[in-house]
Amino acid sequence: MSDDRKPVWPWIVVLLIGLPVMYLASFGPACWVSLRTDAWGRLVGAVYYPVFWMAFEKGVATPPTFWYLSVGTSAGTRPVIESTDGKFTLRAGHDR
Numbered sequence: 001m002s003d004d005r006k007p008v009w010p011w012i013v014v015l016l017i018g019l020p021v022m023y024l025a026s027f028g029p030a031c032w033v034s035l036r037t038d039a040w041g042r043l044v045g046a047v048y049y050p051v052f053w054m055a056f057e058k059g060v061a062t063p064p065t066f067w068y069l070s071v072g073t074s075a076g077t078r079p080v081i082e083s084t085d086g087k088f089t090l091r092a093g094h095d096r
Helices: 009-037 041-047 049-057 062-070
Strands: 077-084 087-094
Touching (some): 009 062, 009 087, 041 049, 049 062
């Protein structure tokens, strides 16, 4: 009796690498939608709390993170990140 099952470890490796990459890649588009619709700022702050915390509390890669979250915003809109009680909220600020 032969065992023709394919190994599972390649899928595990793909998931361990792919899911964090997809999480970080989706950060920008989630911010863009939130800023364009001026909605879901608390949800984006909660879902991407580790990204906001690393960038804006710890100062790790702050300029690239801020660039990525603002690159898809509409003209005249700037992102405003509010931090209260350890929670982040993303909202749109408008240039005058």
